[in-house]
Amino acid sequence: KQEVTQIPAALSVPEGENLVLNCSFTDSAIYNLQWFRQDPGKGLTSLLLIQSSQREQTSGRLNASLDKSSGRSTLYIAASQPGDSATYLCAGLMETSGSRLTFGEGTQLTVNP
Amino acid sequence: NAGVMQNPRHLVRRRGQEARLRCSPMKGHSHVYWYRQLPEEGLKFMVYLQKENIIDESGMPKERFSAEFPKEGPSILRIQQVVRGDSAAYFCASSISKNEQFFGPGTRLTVL
Numbered sequence: 001k002q003e004v005t006q007i008p009a010a011l012s013v014p015e016g017e018n019l020v021l022n023c024s025f026t027d028s029a030i031y032n033l034q035w036f037r038q039d040p041g042k043g044l045t046s047l048l049l050i051q052s053s054q055r056e057q058t059s060g061r062l063n064a065s066l067d068k069s070s071g072r073s074t075l076y077i078a079a080s081q082p083g084d085s086a087t088y089l090c091a092g093l094m095e096t097s098g099s100r101l102t103f104g105e106g107t108q109l110t111v112n113p
Numbered sequence: 114n115a116g117v118m119q120n121p122r123h124l125v126r127r128r129g130q131e132a133r134l135r136c137s138p139m140k141g142h143s144h145v146y147w148y149r150q151l152p153e154e155g156l157k158f159m160v161y162l163q164k165e166n167i168i169d170e171s172g173m174p175k176e177r178f179s180a181e182f183p184k185e186g187p188s189i190l191r192i193q194q195v196v197r198g199d200s201a202a203y204f205c206a207s208s209i210s211k212n213e214q215f216f217g218p219g220t221r222l223t224v225l
Contacts, residue, residue, distance in 0.1 A: 034213065034214070036216070043204060043216050044156075045216075046213060046214070049213045089155075099168070099211050100146070100169060101146075101156075101158060101206075105154075105155045
């Protein structure tokens with residue numbers, strides 16, 4: 001059974017700092033991994049999708065990496081801004097579990113001005 | 114291209130009533146997924162549907178819950194005889210194939 005863990009559960013940083021959010025998964029037979037952002041009381045916004053054949057994806061100030069062998073993904077946020085404050089979720093789509101996403105518990109990020 | 118639409122956004126029901134949650138996928142998407150987020154918990158998969166077919170319902174409680182995705186119209190998640198433990202945010206997602214899933218804004222169900 002796939003399990004997805006995110007560390008830390010909460011993170012508070014000053015504006016302008018670069019930061020890394022971590023995601024680990026127990027089953028390396030991963031098809032793809034998605035990073036989402038969730039604002040309080042809102043839905044999920046897809047940030048980046050990394051296919052199993054890729055090692056990283058970039059979008060603006062965001063960079064996500066995937067290492068299947070170690071069961072890890074990271075989301076790097078450069079030059080953080082107060083508007084980045086949200087909960088960040090990673091979710092894995094497994095090769096053997098059909099099309100269900102398995103989510104981590106999320107990292108709640110606060111960027112202080 | 115409108116995103117995934119869900120309605121209602123907020124739904125209040127009394128114990129024993131029925132709740133119907135609707136989801137319209139993105140245009141061109143034939144795969145629909147329902148997830149539930151209980152208070153202070155992560156999102157959990159419930160059911161995966163393609164047009165007129167339930168593909169995987171392994172995450173859905175066996176009783177009181179049902180889902181459909183008819184040939185015409187939105188996908189419906191139906192909860193009969195709601196209990197307080199059903200209070201949660203219910204999210205719908207859609208995709209073109211086994212790939213990137215796009216989520217709707219969710220329906221927040223409160224059972225009194």
